[in-house]
Amino acid sequence: MPPPAPVPPRLGPWSRTWRYLVAGGTGLVVWSVVVLDASTNAPEPGSLGIGLLVTADLLIGLGSLALLPLRRQVPVVVAVLLVAATSVSTFAVGPAALALVSLATRRRWRELLPVGGVWLLGSVANEMLNATVVRDERVGVMLLPALGLSALVWGLLVAIGFYVGTRRELVRSLEERALVAEAAQESRAEQARAAERTRIAREMHDVLAHRISLVALQAGGLAFRDDLSRDEVRAAAETVRDGAHRALEELREVLGVLRADAPAATEEEPPQPTLDELPALLADVDEAGAPVTLDVSALPGATRTSLSGVPASVSRTAFRLLQEALTNAQKHAPGAPVAVRLAGEPGGRLELTVVNDAAPVGVHAGSRVPGAGLGLVGARERATLAGGGLEHGPDAAGRFVVRAWLPWSA
The missing domain is CATH 3.30.565.10 (Histidine kinase-like ATPase, C-terminal domain)
Incomplete structure (x- = not known):
């Protein structure tokens, strides 16, 4: 089973507008050339039949433009319909070209080859129709060059579609890699923060446990010694107080590290003993x-x-x-x-x-x-x-x- 086609990116208003302008402008140019040729070479210029044919060509081409917004929902169907429309409408060449490029961005030959066959058949039918209108007896002679030119245009449009599809995939891959790299960086940062918290917790335990143990032992000995003089009690109390103050100072140092989200470049962590x-x-x-x-x-x-x-x-x-x-x-x-x-x-x-x-x-x-x-x-x-x-x-x-x-x- 082939992998699912990548979802094309959403287009903004301007991206949609210029595509439709290019398709419509191309169709209009080709239609104008055909109208000029028919008006010049037709045996009865300005006849009602030619006028109706030119008008029908224009209307079918405008209808082809109206189908373009559906090319992303049903790309193969829209491409087949628009390419088939080129057999009776030269204006439809522009919308059909855009639909073919859009289909080629999917890079699936099993979709492109049948559409390519319809494209060549449409070219043959359009060439025969034009030759019939102008009553040109050289239709057999002109058919082979028309087929070659049509195949060349089809190949060029497919190449453009492949390039656009490859570029979209590359951009999508780079975006995914950027997201993965960002997630990995965030994970490493979180691990570093966790390691730093663990290190600080260990330092807190090592420093404070020792200092507070000394204070507790000195205070405990003072509580159970009833043979000390007043001066000895005062000296012991001073020792306990000094130990408690040193414990508080060391605690402030550790908490200062914890609170410092972004220490200045000149600040240095106190050297470890x-x-x-x-x-x-x-x-x-x-x-x-x-x-x-x-x-x-x-x-x-x-x-x-x-x-x-x-x-x-x-x-x-x-x-x-x-x-x-x-x-x-x-x-x-x-x-x-x-x-x-x-x-x-x-x-x-x-x-x-x-x-x-x-x-x-x-x-x-x-x-x-x-x-x-x-x-x-x-x-x-x-x-x-x-x-x-x-x-x-x-x-x-x-x-x-x-x-x-x-x-x-x-």
């Missing part, structure tokens, strides 16, 4: 009441206060993983000692280990911070995206261990 900020992170944890030890003996060129030898991208990911592991330890075992170990070498991988004991005896349950259980899940996803991995769980001694590794060259 790296392992260079690890000493400050450990100091915060230690200040909250959880003793922390750091072992970097297996990390070449590193000291407790200088970890700048790790590549920047790896250092940023490693800091977030350690931050999440320390936050997890503070949530579930507040006050328990925490041991952090970094190891690795260039060309290999960076290994991170965080070990914390169970909460010390006497730590009240109310000082523990509730968690959703998704922090380490997100940390594992972050490590996996960086080409590494993360494992966590209790060891044989009952301690909770978080182990992560990242490729050194990530």
Whole structure:
């Protein structure tokens, strides 16, 4: 089964008007030439028979013009009728040519060839009719050139129709490709927005969970310590307030990124923390009441206060993983000692280990911070995206261990 013919584009008022003007003008020119020839060569110029024939030619041609608006609804029928009308009306040549071009835009030979046969037969009939009117005995001699000229005109009209149809299909294809490209671009933009929202959500969790955990632990310890002096209570309250203020500042930074629909070209996103900020992170944890030890003996060129030898991208990911592991330890075992170990070498991988004991005896349950259980899940996803991995769980001694590794060259 052949594919359905493409739907032709809708024509505007001017597009329809100039087509009808061209068809009518062409028919009028051909009709005028025939009238002039009949008036000049007829044996009885101005006779009633010639006048009636010329008038009938004109009326049939005008009727052919009236059929043109139907050429898109029933193209084959209209083309056959108008081409057949050329056998008795030279004025109909213009409307028939337009109908033939319109049919050829469909590019279906099984429709064009029968119409072409009718076109040639119509030419023969019209030539014989004209020869009869003017009583020209050379009709047999003139018939062959007339057929050749008619076939040439038919081929030219079909070629024009094929060109118009091909161009319409090309334009339609380009429009469809533009729509597909626009939809793909919109989809990529939406994916980018979703990825950015996910990244910001992860940053919010990493930063705020750690900061708020410290505030909650400090406030919880303050609530259950009744042996503190007034100055110690004031100092602890100041620490809690300072932690809350820092948490609010970090929240404002993150929300500022979310609100910035089109940041200025001079604005830059604040740099993400790296392992260079690890000493400050450990100091915060230690200040909250959880003793922390750091072992970097297996990390070449590193000291407790200088970890700048790790590549920047790896250092940023490693800091977030350690931050999440320390936050997890503070949530579930507040006050328990925490041991952090970094190891690795260039060309290999960076290994991170965080070990914390169970909460010390006497730590009240109310000082523990509730968690959703998704922090380490997100940390594992972050490590996996960086080409590494993360494992966590209790060891044989009952301690909770978080182990992560990242490729050194990530």
